[in-house]
């Protein structure tokens with residue numbers, strides 16, 4: 001079974017967002033990955049809900065929304081209204097993660113928890129059956145185009161073991177520095193979904209690159 005691919009719009013040319021989204025629409029991509037940053041949780045600001053409303057109108061792919069913001073629980077309704085299919089909240093940004101996950105699901109979205117590179121997988125032991133997906137950051141969040149952190153491979157293997165041991169149906173998504181080489185290693189370790197920004201949008205043929213990543 002091939003993995004799912006979620007191109008990250010952060011690496012797109014924002015001057016021609018419609019064309020960039022249409023490229024993804026015409027591809028074998030499964031989801032469109034949307035990075036929201038607040039300049040507090042991460043040292044960068046991307047875009048917010050008005051831009052997401054526009055993306056929602058244009059995208060034919062379900063939106064995989066990665067919130068790099070403090071206290072994401074405050075914005076569950078806004079994220080839902082902006083068209084999210086799945087809402088990813090950072091473990092490090094949630095004081096009451098269990099409650100937040102329940103609220104996301106009650107709102108009708110899939111719920112995912114995201115781990116920074118320094119956050120160990122074992123901290124998910126008591127929530128792994130409640131989440132639809134775990135997003136492993138394979139770079140420090142905040143910027144596209146960074147180098148893949150090799151330790152993420154072992155981390156994905158440990159997460160896969162935890163999921164099997166706990167009888168969880170959570171998917172494993174990996175985000176940051178994914179290309180054909182790092183993507184292959186991470187899929188072999190157990191990843192189900194690959195986020196790819198620069199390797200897709202800076203490729204000479206983004207649609208072809210998505211197909212190649214999907215075949216890993």
Ligand SMILES: O=C(CO)[C@H](O)[C@H](O)COP(=O)(O)O
Pocket residue numbers: 008010011033035066068139140141142143144145146175176177178195196197198199
């Ligand atoms: O969450 C992110 C950054 O914080 C992005 O999704 C990620 O960096 C994707 O970009 P690239 O594939 O170019 O590394």
Ligand SMILES: [Fe+2]
Pocket residue numbers: 008033034035066175195
């Ligand atoms: Fe992301």
